[in-house]
Amino acid sequence: MTSAVAGIRRAHVWALGLLLLPLLVAGCTAHTDTDRLTFHAFGTLIDITLYPAGAHDLARLESALSADLEIMHASWHAWQPGSVGRTNQLLVLGGEFSAPPSVLPLIERGQQLEIATDGLFNPALGRLVAAWGFHQDEPAGPPPDPEWIADLLADPPRMADIERNGVRLRGHHPELQLDFGGLAKGLAVARSIDLLQELGVEHAIVNAGGDLMTLGRPGHRPWRIGVRDPHGAGVLASIELDGGEALFTSGDYERGYAWEGERIHHVIDPRSGRPSQGLAAATVLHTDPVLADAAATTLMIAGPEAWPAHARKLGVERAMVVLPDGSVELTPAMEPRVVFEQATQSSVRVASATSGKDR
Amino acid sequence: MNLGLRWGDVVVVMLAATLVASSFTLTYAPASGALRLVVSQAGESPRTFPLNEDRTVDIAGPAGLTRIEIHEGRARCLRSPGSQGICERAGWLERHGDMAVSLPNRLVLQLQGDGTPFDSMHF
Numbered sequence: 001m002t003s004a005v006a007g008i009r010r011a012h013v014w015a016l017g018l019l020l021l022p023l024l025v026a027g028c029t030a031h032t033d034t035d036r037l038t039f040h041a042f043g044t045l046i047d048i049t050l051y052p053a054g055a056h057d058l059a060r061l062e063s064a065l066s067a068d069l070e071i072m073h074a075s076w077h078a079w080q081p082g083s084v085g086r087t088n089q090l091l092v093l094g095g096e097f098s099a100p101p102s103v104l105p106l107i108e109r110g111q112q113l114e115i116a117t118d119g120l121f122n123p124a125l126g127r128l129v130a131a132w133g134f135h136q137d138e139p140a141g142p143p144p145d146p147e148w149i150a151d152l153l154a155d156p157p158r159m160a161d162i163e164r165n166g167v168r169l170r171g172h173h174p175e176l177q178l179d180f181g182g183l184a185k186g187l188a189v190a191r192s193i194d195l196l197q198e199l200g201v202e203h204a205i206v207n208a209g210g211d212l213m214t215l216g217r218p219g220h221r222p223w224r225i226g227v228r229d230p231h232g233a234g235v236l237a238s239i240e241l242d243g244g245e246a247l248f249t250s251g252d253y254e255r256g257y258a259w260e261g262e263r264i265h266h267v268i269d270p271r272s273g274r275p276s277q278g279l280a281a282a283t284v285l286h287t288d289p290v291l292a293d294a295a296a297t298t299l300m301i302a303g304p305e306a307w308p309a310h311a312r313k314l315g316v317e318r319a320m321v322v323l324p325d326g327s328v329e330l331t332p333a334m335e336p337r338v339v340f341e342q343a344t345q346s347s348v349r350v351a352s353a354t355s356g357k358d359r
Numbered sequence: 360m361n362l363g364l365r366w367g368d369v370v371v372v373m374l375a376a377t378l379v380a381s382s383f384t385l386t387y388a389p390a391s392g393a394l395r396l397v398v399s400q401a402g403e404s405p406r407t408f409p410l411n412e413d414r415t416v417d418i419a420g421p422a423g424l425t426r427i428e429i430h431e432g433r434a435r436c437l438r439s440p441g442s443q444g445i446c447e448r449a450g451w452l453e454r455h456g457d458m459a460v461s462l463p464n465r466l467v468l469q470l471q472g473d474g475t476p477f478d479s480m481h482f
Binding site: 032034036038039040044045047049138205207210211212218223224225226227228230232233234235239247249256257283341 | 462
């Protein structure tokens with residue numbers, strides 16, 4: 001025994017320890033250290049990731065989050081009776097009225113974003129979205145008559161047509177109809193993060209139908225997010241997120257229908273009055289989930305030439321778009337954050353130039 | 360030839376070689392090893408199905424039945440309620456992380472392998 005111990009010197013023990021360390025680390029990361037909570041609310045699937053595993057009262061969290069999200073959903077719904085519906089009825093009458101408190105923050109952000117996007121983001125065009133068949137659970141044609149679109153866009157309703165005086169509102173356009181589809185989810189995710197914090201949660205992800213925001217970090221590692229390939233079941237890329245980061249995507253594959261061989265999707269360009277063209281998806285990473293949500297829609301509408309300039313104007317440093325041929329363009333700050341999990345042609349875009357590479 | 364090695368050195372060198380080889384295997388082996396299908400449904404605990412046994416599974420949801428086919432180590436959404444066919448269009452799920460969603464039935468189908476799991480999926 002003594003001779004065996006003498007054969008293995010102290011240096012050997014250290015060497016073995018160092019060699020074993022990576023294996024131990026690999027072993028630790030292979031199992032999941034989080035709990036998942038999946039439920040239906042806000043008209044979509046809500047997926048909550050909680051760290052560490054086993055530390056939370058899942059039933060209590062689900063019931064609190066679900067109740068809160070359902071109130072927001074009913075209140076902000078674009079075509080069912082609720083606060084936004086009531087506000088729409090009163091806006092077209094042209095008289096002054098007291099706004100429902102839940103609608104005021106949406107109107108305020110909507111007005112700011114309309115200015116910041118040069119009108120590309122226009123939640124006052126609900127009538128146009130409805131005419132394209134998207135104000136129903138199963139979107140369907142026929143598309144609106146081109147002459148009707150031309151008439152509406154000759155003098156289109158804008159967020160600026162809503163006069164705000166404290167909590168009092170007055171509408172100045174007979175066709176104005178609010179549809180907050182492009183920012184309500186961002187606000188709902190932000191409120192859910194706030195609610196989780198109030199309930200004592202420190203490390204979580206709130207994922208609402210694929211759009212998500214993080215709270216804190218899972219221990220000493222970052223959150224690891226898989227970005228699904230819009231055209232299949234696979235994982236296009238992975239992104240590591242820090243605490244307080246939101247990831248929102250707007251895509252032509254989300255809601256839509258086929259009409260005479262053409263795919264009609266739900267992102268409507270206020271300039272043409274038709275579904276946006278030239279980009280399949282736009283993804284924005286930002287600390288403000290409302291801005292991330294609205295900016296993703298704006299970049300989709302801005303199209304393949306103008307999206308980097310609009311991202312810069314909105315203060316969005318990290319954005320990525322997928323072109324119809326499946327190739328990907330990223331802003332310089334987004335590029336180091338994205339690891340492609342499948343062969344993808346990608347290039348870095350700045351507002352005035354392009355530098356490409358294949359991966 | 361005497362390299363001045365003691366028997367302990369040989370043991371450590373052999374252990375080190377084994378560790379390096381197994382590290383490479385563990386790190387670079389395809390994550391598809393030991394794949395399983397995890398079915399998450401709103402309000403239910405996730406259910407796990409192995410992929411090494413061919414079968415069809417019917418999952419009842421608020422909008423009707425979603426039929427899942429497991430065949431030759433992969434899985435797909437064979438039929439599901441919903442007019443847009445989004446669940447079916449995802450096709451075969453073959454690799455770690457692959458996913459199909461049926462919103463009408465409030466279902467997420469996802470393959471999990473031995474790779475590091477994603478904390479959340481963005482789409």
